Amino acid sequence: MNAKLDVNRLAAAKSKGKRPQYFASSEAERVLNIALVLAQELAVARERIDTLERLLEARGLIKQSEIESFMPDAQAAAARGAFNEAYIARVLRVVQQDIESIAEPASQAATTDDLSRE
Amino acid sequence: MSQQPYAGPPDYRVVHRHGVFPEIGHDDAARFNFLAQMNRHLAACVLPGVKRAWDARVQPKLLAQLGRPPEHRREVREAMQADPIYQTWSALRRATMEQRQQAGRALVLGQAGELAARAGALNAGQASLKLDPNLKLPRYVEGVDHHLMPGSYHTELMADDVSAAANYDAGIFATTGGGLGRLNDGAGEALVAWLARNAPDFKPKRILDLGAGLGHNTLPVAKLFPDAQLTAVDVAAPMLRYGHARARSLGVNNVTFAQANVEALDFPDHSFDFIYSTMFLHETSFKALPQVLKEVKRLLAPGGISLHLEQPQYTESMDLYEQFIRDWDAFNNNEPFWTTMHELNLPKIAQALGHTPAELIESGAAAVLDPALFPAQAQAQATASSEDYGRKAAWYAFGTKAA
Numbered sequence: 001m002n003a004k005l006d007v008n009r010l011a012a013a014k015s016k017g018k019r020p021q022y023f024a025s026s027e028a029e030r031v032l033n034i035a036l037v038l039a040q041e042l043a044v045a046r047e048r049i050d051t052l053e054r055l056l057e058a059r060g061l062i063k064q065s066e067i068e069s070f071m072p073d074a075q076a077a078a079a080r081g082a083f084n085e086a087y088i089a090r091v092l093r094v095v096q097q098d099i100e101s102i103a104e105p106a107s108q109a110a111t112t113d114d115l116s117r118e
Numbered sequence: 119m120s121q122q123p124y125a126g127p128p129d130y131r132v133v134h135r136h137g138v139f140p141e142i143g144h145d146d147a148a149r150f151n152f153l154a155q156m157n158r159h160l161a162a163c164v165l166p167g168v169k170r171a172w173d174a175r176v177q178p179k180l181l182a183q184l185g186r187p188p189e190h191r192r193e194v195r196e197a198m199q200a201d202p203i204y205q206t207w208s209a210l211r212r213a214t215m216e217q218r219q220q221a222g223r224a225l226v227l228g229q230a231g232e233l234a235a236r237a238g239a240l241n242a243g244q245a246s247l248k249l250d251p252n253l254k255l256p257r258y259v260e261g262v263d264h265h266l267m268p269g270s271y272h273t274e275l276m277a278d279d280v281s282a283a284a285n286y287d288a289g290i291f292a293t294t295g296g297g298l299g300r301l302n303d304g305a306g307e308a309l310v311a312w313l314a315r316n317a318p319d320f321k322p323k324r325i326l327d328l329g330a331g332l333g334h335n336t337l338p339v340a341k342l343f344p345d346a347q348l349t350a351v352d353v354a355a356p357m358l359r360y361g362h363a364r365a366r367s368l369g370v371n372n373v374t375f376a377q378a379n380v381e382a383l384d385f386p387d388h389s390f391d392f393i394y395s396t397m398f399l400h401e402t403s404f405k406a407l408p409q410v411l412k413e414v415k416r417l418l419a420p421g422g423i424s425l426h427l428e429q430p431q432y433t434e435s436m437d438l439y440e441q442f443i444r445d446w447d448a449f450n451n452n453e454p455f456w457t458t459m460h461e462l463n464l465p466k467i468a469q470a471l472g473h474t475p476a477e478l479i480e481s482g483a484a485a486v487l488d489p490a491l492f493p494a495q496a497q498a499q500a501t502a503s504s505e506d507y508g509r510k511a512a513w514y515a516f517g518t519k520a521a
């Protein structure tokens with residue numbers, strides 16, 4: 001039942017059609033897209049830290065020095081590694097899509113306008 | 119100096135979790151929170167700057183170039199495409215839409231098997247889910263990844279897949295900033311309010327929802343008329359499986375979810391008292407739309423009402439700049455029929471099909487913000503600030519009634 005999907009690649013997949021370009025420089029376009037995901041992930045990390053701090057503070061459970069000296073065990077290190085794999089696939093989505101658009105047949109890229117008239 | 123009350127989007131975690139709603143982790147919710155805030159920021163803080171750029175530097179230059187005011191929104195668009203603020207707003211809005219897809223797909227595809235099993239358990243042996251594996255998809259569905267959803271509504275990645283629907287359902291609360299309510303059914307609720315105001319004595323027994331998707335806007339009508347039988351039709355099997363399971367888990371049992379093309383339905387003439395659609399017509403095509411309206415006319419019983427909700431039409435009285443902004447989705451959000459659909463004279467099409475002017479309905483419908491999500495003092499501020507064109511929970515309503 002639980003088919004193995006390549007989630008990182010599928011989640012970042014390009015939608016059909018030509019991707020609009022907004023700036024004169026495609027390099028600027030690419031960098032902006034990467035930067036915006038970084039901004040998102042920074043907000044996510046900030047929110048998670050805030051959740052933790054509030055929970056821990058409420059229970060009087062940790063000290064700052066414990067965070068500074070924390071050493072992950074093998075399982076924790078593997079979980080963090082997998083997180084980073086997915087994280088980078090998200091950040092570099094636009095690069096993956098550039099590559100996917102090379103493989104997309106030109107006929108498909110040109111059809112979205114035509115289809116609406118059918 | 120007292121601070122203004124917070125009037126932004128609610129935290130994603132207040133979204134309603136029905137029986138097939140995907141599991142949402144802490145960071146999934148945080149990603150959606152960021153995207154809802156981005157949409158809000160782009161609409162409230164950046165889009166007014168785009169208008170300023172038009173007023174202050176683009177329009178004057180265009181007037182000088184043309185020697186006359188622009189006559190079509192195309193001229194506005196071509197001039198604006200060179201403006202750096204418009205470029206930035208557009209690029210960020212597109213990127214936000216793409217990130218929304220990635221966020222939703224990443225969380226859903228990792229649990230696609232579990233979601234298929236949960237939906238399957240709720241759907242097993244139910245005659246009210248009618249799938250047609252032999253249905254041929256219209257090309258305007260098969261060839262377009264609507265609003266940048268890779269694979270659109272219909273693509274199946276495994277047996278009994280519901281992932282396209284779960285992704286759609288999980289993300290819409292972020293895209294609309296909670297404006298459609300905890301069940302994302304604001305358009306259905308707006309229909310219910312429209313009926314109460316415009317047809318208080320109307321008690322339809324047989325109701326058809328066209329292009330119903332996962333039934334967000336089917337269930338409010340089903341709950342309003344518990345003695346009626348509803349049919350929710352769509353071409354996409356993942357949406358119907360998920361929608362049927364969602365309805366069951368929410369305790370709604372008077373809806374049949376059926377896979378069919380609404381251009382040609384397998385029901386006898388006059389089969390329904392009320393036929394409606396929400397944000398559906400713009401996802402058909404130039405040839406399909408009149409065919410859909412023709413089918414509605416055939417299926418509507420004497421005395422029946424039909425009603426379709428869409429974003430506002432581009433009428434001659436609409437300012438060309440507003441038309442240009444409203445048309446953004448056509449060029450940047452994979453909505454190939456958006457422009458043509460919003461230019462169509464629907465009353466004229468209906469009259470060509472034999473409706474008299476007295477039978478036509480042209481009206482408006484709007485969702486009311488949920489006070490649990492938007493506290494009273496924040497409501498005015500939330501609604502008064504700049505509009506997120508194309509996403510606002512206020513619609514043009516077009517339809518027919520008995521003269």
